[in-house]
Every structure is written in structure tokens, then in C-alpha cells.
Amino acid sequence: MxxxxxxxxxxxxxxxxxxxxxxxxxxxxxxxxxxxxxxxxxxxxxxxxxxxxxxxxxxxxxxxxxxxxxxxxxxxLMAGTLDQRINDNQRRDYQKARCLEVLKLEPTQKIEQWAMELSGAISWLASIGLAHGDLRPANILLDYQDHLKLADFDCASDIGSDHQGSAPPWSRMLGPEAGLKRGTYGVYGAESEQFTFGVILYTITRGIVLYEEDPPGAVLLLQEKIFPPLSDGHLDRIIDRCWKGQYGSLAELAEEMASLVGAKATQATLLxxxxxxxxxxxxxxxxxxxxxxxxxxxxxxxxxxxxxxx
The missing domain is CATH 3.30.200.20 (Phosphorylase Kinase; domain 1)
Incomplete structure (x- = not known):
């Protein structure tokens, strides 16, 4: 090695x-x-x-x-990744890479804080014409004050360029609604990035990755927009809007996340x-x-x- x-x-x-x-x-x-x-x-x-x-x-x-x-x-040096944090809150079969039981969920205000921080990060990238290109919990770090830091920019791409796709569920292959672009991942932009934001928010609120039990099947389910049921809670309403691409821009998404109660927590600062x-x-x-x-x-x-x- x-x-x-x-x-x-x-x-x-x-x-x-x-x-x-x-x-x-x-x-x-x-x-x-x-x-x-x-x-x-x-x-x-x-x-x-x-x-x-x-x-x-x-x-x-x-x-x-x-x-x-x-x-x-x-x-x-960071404290760890969001992926590690999620896994630490589970009982897992690491050989089969599967969650056996969710032992703990993060407090709602902590989730809201992270939602504000992540949406702010991807919105800022979009403001300089970039999409992260590989949004997923393994590329999201947590510092020693439990603030979120977006990292790993080797897949960063221009807004409007062809989306290269990621392993499910972190990107969605386009379905019948895309016409001739069906079967592609479309382009990087507000719709693609908010979709992945919604998947990450779902993962944090449930303590388990969306469709973790069937990654191959997840491709078709996501393409056909077959999503698990959501509640009428405010975080689930945000997830639903993200999956449906209802935020007109990432700035609009970030603005709504900044209004959440947990977003009022101590703000991260630059070194x-x-x-x-x-x-x-x-x-x-x-x-x-x-x-x-x-x-x-x-x-x-x-x-x-x-x-x-x-």
C-alpha cells in the first residue's frame, strides 16, 4: 500500500x-x-x-x-468527515458496507447549522462560476468546533458544463422529462447541486444514506423520481423542494437556510x-x-x- x-x-x-x-x-x-x-x-x-x-x-x-x-x-487538520460522523451514529456491517441500525440522530439545530453552512458554501462557489462536482459526506469535513468545511475540489467544474455523474445517490441520471438528454446527468448548475444538497440533508436527518441498501437500484429509482415518503416538517419540505428543483438559484437556497433557527448558532470564522x-x-x-x-x-x-x- x-x-x-x-x-x-x-x-x-x-x-x-x-x-x-x-x-x-x-x-x-x-x-x-x-x-x-x-x-x-x-x-x-x-x-x-x-x-x-x-x-x-x-x-x-x-x-x-x-x-x-x-x-x-x-x-x-480537521476533526473528521460528515461521513464518519454519520457512520459513528450507526451500528454497521462494514464488510457489506451497510447500516444495521441508526443509534442516534443529530439535534435539529445542529442539522440546521450544517444546512446553512453547506448551502452557503455551494452558493458561494456558484457565485464565482463553479460547481463542486463531487458533493457527498466524505468530502465534507467537520472542524473541532463542529463547523462544516467543504473540501476536495479536484472535480470542481464550470457552471453549465456537462455533469460527469457520481455514484448514486449523490447525482441523478436524467429521466423522461429531459427529452434527448435522458440518460445523461445534464449540466452542473442550481438544479444538480440542490438535488445533491437535498440527498445530503435527507441522509443527515435519517442517519442513513438514501437507498444505501440498493445502490444499483438507486439509479433507476432516482431517474424515475421515486423518492421515499417525506413528512410535513420544515426540513423535509426543504428536501422535497431540492429534489424537485424548485429553488431558482443556490443563492435562494442559501438565503432560506440562513433563516433557520440553527443558523443563528456561533458562526465559523476564517483563520x-x-x-x-x-x-x-x-x-x-x-x-x-x-x-x-x-x-x-x-x-x-x-x-x-x-x-x-x-
């Missing part, structure tokens, strides 16, 4: 392994995402998205980055510039010392030593 990795990374705990990279815990504040073999192009696409996020001063609901180089991204600068130089020093073997390109060690000694 570790054969593709520099030996200097073997002593660090693996947080996750995704399609484009491994994530390691470097210390109590820093995580490192490192490219997988032969996936550098995709990895660099995500780094370029982070450049864009910084240029536009992204809100605190999107994960920040301390330092990026080819094949490398240092980020703040201040002084802290980000401090972490940047710590990461640079790591690359000049014990993590030098991870570099795809050499780092200016003279500059690092000068900063480290100040």
Missing part, C-alpha cells in the same frame, strides 16, 4: 486515501495531502482551485490551504492571516527538513532557514 509513497511519510498516520491523493496527519494542526502515483494532473487541478479560492477570499465554510506545491497541499502565514512557514520548513523527500520540485532552503531563524 505504501510502495508509491516516499519513506518519510510512512511514520505519519493516514487520515484518508482518495482518488487523487493520500491525506496524512503531520501534527496537531497540520494535515498533508500528497498526490497518488500518476494522478498529478488531477491533483494540480485541485491546487489551482485553491488558488482561485484564495484570490476571491472564500468564506470559512470552504477548507483553507496553508501551502501548495506540485503534488502537495498542506491544510488545517486569520497571521496564523495562516505562521503555518505557511512551518510547512515550508518541514519541506526543507524531515519532509524534503516528498518534493516534486526543490524548495529554496536558504529562504526557509532565514525565516525559521527569525
Amino acid at each position: 505504501y510502495s508509491e509513497l516516499p519513506s518519510c511519510l510512512h511514520s505519519f498516520d493516514v487520515i484518508s486515501r482518495g482518488a487523487t491523493g493520500w491525506v496524512f496527519q503531520i501534527d496537531d494542526e497540520i494535515a498533508l495531502k500528497y498526490t497518488r502515483k500518476d494522478r498529478l494532473d488531477e491533483f494540480q487541478k485541485e491546487n489551482a482551485i485553491y488558488d482561485l479560492l484564495e484570490e476571491h477570499r472564500a468564506p470559512p465554510t470552504l477548507l483553507q490551504s496553508f501551502l501548495r506545491l506540485p503534488g502537495i497541499n498542506f491544510m488545517p 486569520d492571516d497571521e496564523h495562516v502565514d505562521k503555518m505557511h512557514w512551518r510547512c515550508t520548513h518541514l519541506l526543507a527538513t524531515k519532509l524534503s523527500a516528498v518534493l516534486v520540485e526543490p524548495v529554496n532552503t536558504e529562504k526557509v532557514d532565514k525565516v525559521a531563524n527569525n
Whole structure:
């Protein structure tokens, strides 16, 4: 498993392994995402998205980055993922990847807080012309104050571009209503993103992924717009509107989520510039010392030593 990795990374705990990279815990504040073999192009696409996020001063609901180089991204260490949180509230058969029992549901106001944060994140991305492209609980992180952070931007795509599809239920193949586009995933936009938001909100409110028991069958059920019954509660009404594409824009969705009671909880804040600068130089020093073997390109060690000694 570790054969593709520099030996200097073997002593660090693996947080996750995704399609484009491994994530390691470097210390109590820093995580490192490192490219997988032969996936550098995709990895660099995500780094370029982070450049864009910084240029536009992204809100605190999107994960920040301390330092990026080819094949490398240092980020703040998070408490876990929304996917892990959901699974921790279940009794699961991990061999069959199936929930046996939901043991606990999150408080309504916590769900409302997350709904506000997630809708705000995807609405902000849309405001700069982007769709996340891979919305699902595994790509949604939780910090140590239990605020939501959207992460993993390697699939980010332009609004209006062809939707590449995701494993069910995180995207919907279009049905008869789409005419000649039936059987495709359409394009990235308000309709596709709010649909997935609705699926995520359903998953959080029920404590189990929509149609988890039958992923192959989920494709047809979603295509035919066959959804499980919903209540008349306010969160279920939001889910229903999302599945039916009734929000005219993601800004409209975010505005409604911001009016929920739980949205009035303590707001997340961006890491201040002084802290980000401090972490940047710590990461640079790591690359000049014990993590030098991870570099795809050499780092200016003279500059690092000068900063480290100040």
C-alpha cells in the first residue's frame, strides 16, 4: 500500500486515501495531502482551485490551504468527515458496507447549522462560476468546533458544463422529462447541486444514506423520481423542494437556510492571516527538513532557514 509513497511519510498516520491523493496527519494542526502515483494532473487541478479560492477570499465554510506545491497541499487538520460522523451514529456491517441500525440522530439545530453552512458554501462557489462536482459526506469535513468545511475540489467544474455523474445517490441520471438528454446527468448548475444538497440533508436527518441498501437500484429509482415518503416538517419540505428543483438559484437556497433557527448558532470564522502565514512557514520548513523527500520540485532552503531563524 505504501510502495508509491516516499519513506518519510510512512511514520505519519493516514487520515484518508482518495482518488487523487493520500491525506496524512503531520501534527496537531497540520494535515498533508500528497498526490497518488500518476494522478498529478488531477491533483494540480485541485491546487489551482485553491488558488482561485484564495484570490476571491472564500468564506470559512470552504477548507483553507496553508501551502501548495506540485503534488502537495498542506491544510488545517480537521476533526473528521460528515461521513464518519454519520457512520459513528450507526451500528454497521462494514464488510457489506451497510447500516444495521441508526443509534442516534443529530439535534435539529445542529442539522440546521450544517444546512446553512453547506448551502452557503455551494452558493458561494456558484457565485464565482463553479460547481463542486463531487458533493457527498466524505468530502465534507467537520472542524473541532463542529463547523462544516467543504473540501476536495479536484472535480470542481464550470457552471453549465456537462455533469460527469457520481455514484448514486449523490447525482441523478436524467429521466423522461429531459427529452434527448435522458440518460445523461445534464449540466452542473442550481438544479444538480440542490438535488445533491437535498440527498445530503435527507441522509443527515435519517442517519442513513438514501437507498444505501440498493445502490444499483438507486439509479433507476432516482431517474424515475421515486423518492421515499417525506413528512410535513420544515426540513423535509426543504428536501422535497431540492429534489424537485424548485429553488431558482443556490443563492435562494442559501438565503432560506440562513433563516433557520440553527443558523443563528456561533458562526465559523476564517483563520486569520497571521496564523495562516505562521503555518505557511512551518510547512515550508518541514519541506526543507524531515519532509524534503516528498518534493516534486526543490524548495529554496536558504529562504526557509532565514525565516525559521527569525
